[in-house]
Amino acid sequence: MKNESSHLKVPAHELVYQNLRERILFGEIAPGQAVTIKGLTKKLHAGMTPVREAIRRLSAAGALTFQGNRRVIVPVLSEQNLTELNFLREKLEPKLIMLATKRATPADIEGLRGIDHELDSAITRGDINAYLRQNYQFHKTLYKLADAPILEQIADILWLLYGPSLRVVCGRIGTLNLTDQHKETLNAMSEGDGQRAADAIRADVTQGIDQIRHSMLNS
Amino acid sequence: MKNESSHLKVPAHELVYQNLRERILFGEIAPGQAVTIKGLTKKLHAGMTPVREAIRRLSAAGALTFQGNRRVIVPVLSEQNLTELNFLREKLEPKLIMLATKRATPADIEGLRGIDHELDSAITRGDINAYLRQNYQFHKTLYKLADAPILEQIADILWLLYGPSLRVVCGRIGTLNLTDQHKETLNAMSEGDGQRAADAIRADVTQGIDQIRHSMLNS
DNA sequence: CAAACTAGAATATGATCAAATTTATTTTTG
DNA sequence: CAAAAATAAATTTGATCATATTCTAGTTTG
Numbered sequence: 001m002k003n004e005s006s007h008l009k010v011p012a013h014e015l016v017y018q019n020l021r022e023r024i025l026f027g028e029i030a031p032g033q034a035v036t037i038k039g040l041t042k043k044l045h046a047g048m049t050p051v052r053e054a055i056r057r058l059s060a061a062g063a064l065t066f067q068g069n070r071r072v073i074v075p076v077l078s079e080q081n082l083t084e085l086n087f088l089r090e091k092l093e094p095k096l097i098m099l100a101t102k103r104a105t106p107a108d109i110e111g112l113r114g115i116d117h118e119l120d121s122a123i124t125r126g127d128i129n130a131y132l133r134q135n136y137q138f139h140k141t142l143y144k145l146a147d148a149p150i151l152e153q154i155a156d157i158l159w160l161l162y163g164p165s166l167r168v169v170c171g172r173i174g175t176l177n178l179t180d181q182h183k184e185t186l187n188a189m190s191e192g193d194g195q196r197a198a199d200a201i202r203a204d205v206t207q208g209i210d211q212i213r214h215s216m217l218n219s
Numbered sequence: 220m221k222n223e224s225s226h227l228k229v230p231a232h233e234l235v236y237q238n239l240r241e242r243i244l245f246g247e248i249a250p251g252q253a254v255t256i257k258g259l260t261k262k263l264h265a266g267m268t269p270v271r272e273a274i275r276r277l278s279a280a281g282a283l284t285f286q287g288n289r290r291v292i293v294p295v296l297s298e299q300n301l302t303e304l305n306f307l308r309e310k311l312e313p314k315l316i317m318l319a320t321k322r323a324t325p326a327d328i329e330g331l332r333g334i335d336h337e338l339d340s341a342i343t344r345g346d347i348n349a350y351l352r353q354n355y356q357f358h359k360t361l362y363k364l365a366d367a368p369i370l371e372q373i374a375d376i377l378w379l380l381y382g383p384s385l386r387v388v389c390g391r392i393g394t395l396n397l398t399d400q401h402k403e404t405l406n407a408m409s410e411g412d413g414q415r416a417a418d419a420i421r422a423d424v425t426q427g428i429d430q431i432r433h434s435m436l437n438s
Numbered sequence: 439c440a441a442a443c444t445a446g447a448a449t450a451t452g453a454t455c456a457a458a459t460t461t462a463t464t465t466t467t468g
Numbered sequence: 469c470a471a472a473a474a475t476a477a478a479t480t481t482g483a484t485c486a487t488a489t490t491c492t493a494g495t496t497t498g
Binding site: 009036037039052069070071 | 446447448449457
């Protein structure tokens with residue numbers, strides 16, 4: 001007899017990982033800020049081993065970097081880093097959208113509209129945290145629809161590199177100046193026009209990176 | 220004072236990571252094969268914590284995957300995975316070559332010719348292990364020349380996904396049927412013709428993936 | 439100014455406990 | 469009775485922690 005899908009016990013190291021990942025992804029730990037093992041064990045009420053493993057996973061993804069000695073920080077993006085990120089996201093996201101468009105059901109698209117609506121609401125409320133989470137959620141949902149595990153894996157990694165800086169930008173310029181191409185993307189998707197959806201998302205990506213780049217210049 | 224070696228203090232977890240990474244990258248641990256913590260502690264004469272951390276890092280990169288329960292294996296690529304890998308490598312490698320071409324000195328190109336020569340030698344000797352290492356070395360050297368850390372990071376991850384299967388192919392068809400576009404790449408580079416170098420490397424990439432795909436079909 | 443000291447953080451070990459797989463044993467059933 | 473199924477014991481492996489050791493950086497002191 002197998003134990004059905006009853007109680008799936010999630011190990012501590014996994015929980016710590018997810019917790020820390022979100023803190024980084026949504027800018028709770030700012031770029032440049034150090035992360036210590038001791039500090040996390042206290043903050044997260046976890047043992048040393050789980051924290052250690054979570055840090056290793058995130059540094060393997062580039063979300064944390066070793067600073068020479070034994071210090072670990074959330075990396076600060078350089079101008080060149082942004083160019084590289086833009087290059088990759090500009091190729092990846094349109095591809096993922098095209099795959100997603102082929103597979104999306106009307107219900108899927110409806111779900112995406114719901115997320116986008118929450119996103120708009122967060123923008124008008126000026127709720128940065130909700131904006132970041134909904135924006136991520138929108139893209140992440142598309143990745144899952146695309147059903148392309150390796151592309152999704154890489155896209156996730158890129159988001160970990162790019163997310164923290166997005167928070168910095170929003171903290172600086174607020175949410176009101178933010179725009180997105182999600183409506184156009186969704187309209188194209190519901191017509192099954194993958195190419196147009198891809199173009200829209202490419203604009204969305206580049207716009208996001210440019211906003212970070214611009215914000216970095218006058219800082 | 221530090222008495223003995225003024226060498227850099229490389230932590231055990233780093234050594235274990237590098238060791239395990241190479242074992243996976245060059246197919247010493249075949250796709251589908253399981254990796255256990257206890258097993259590695261014995262084989263590598265290391266403690267549990269370092270082994271554990273190395274496994275986390277590699278599974279964060281996708282070089283190891285959790286198989287439901289608590290079993291960890293080197294993943295077996297599906298047809299679709301190969302398509303995704305090809306898509307990414309086909310974008311990445313040409314870009315890296317173009318960047319490398321801009322920065323390469325004659326000495327750099329000479330070094331690459333040396334590696335390529337070793338590679339040819341390995342092919343004619345039928346030395347699969349040397350072939351895999353020199354082939355990786357060739358590309359890795361180009362990545363470093365490009366001086367684009369994020370692109371390099373992603374390229375490294377892709378290599379971890381694709382390397383193990385390359386070994387399987389070579390074990391099946393030997394090295395004699397292998398070809399590469401490295402000569403053409405190097406000639407183009409030394410003329411500063413990044414576009415031509417990019418085209419050559421794109422052919423190299425696609426050819427490599429196709430060889431895996433073909434080998435997978437009749438297995 | 440530099441050598442010695444010190445505090446704190448990271449690294450590493452091995453023990454312990456829990457979960458899962460394997461093997462052995464018993465029970466059921468055709 | 470033998471084959472299959474179910475159960476129980478044994479073994480392996482993973483998760484976590486407490487503890488010891490090693491480094492690093494900062495401070496004191498000669």
